[in-house]
Amino acid sequence: MPQIITIFVTVFLAELGDKTQLATVLFAADRQTTPALVFLAAAGALVASTALAVLLGTAAERYLTxxxxxxxxxxxxxxxxxxxxxxxxxxxxxx
The missing domain is CATH 1.20.5 (Single alpha-helices involved in coiled-coils or other helix-helix interfaces)
Incomplete structure (x- = not known):
């Protein structure tokens, strides 16, 4: 369980104030887009990019030992x- 907390806190802190979060703030500030849509799209994008990072990291660990x-x-x-x-x-x- 400590590993999941470490990973969560590290990624959460790394994401604070980065360009992705700032872009999400700008999308949320647009009155033509609902906050729920911004949340779902941004969360989906983060999940997809994280999945890609995990796949690449796993492959890299396997082939670049x-x-x-x-x-x-x-x-x-x-x-x-x-x-x-x-x-x-x-x-x-x-x-």
Missing amino acids: MIPLKLIAGIGFVLVGGWTIVDHFRSAAGA
Whole structure:
């Protein structure tokens, strides 16, 4: 049971304030869309993307046992962060 709590809290905190949540807030603020529809669509999208992540993680663990997956994930986060910073400065320079 402690594992499920750890996973829940980690994912919940990681999702707070991210772009997906902000997009959901914007959809919910649209008066033409019902809150229930926004919730169902956003929840379905999160479930589908999580299912894909679990499938990919399971396959990666099976086929990439020599490579530490946490290292790969960390490098991926650093690359995405670097790309986001570069994109920010490119957008600021063009504005």
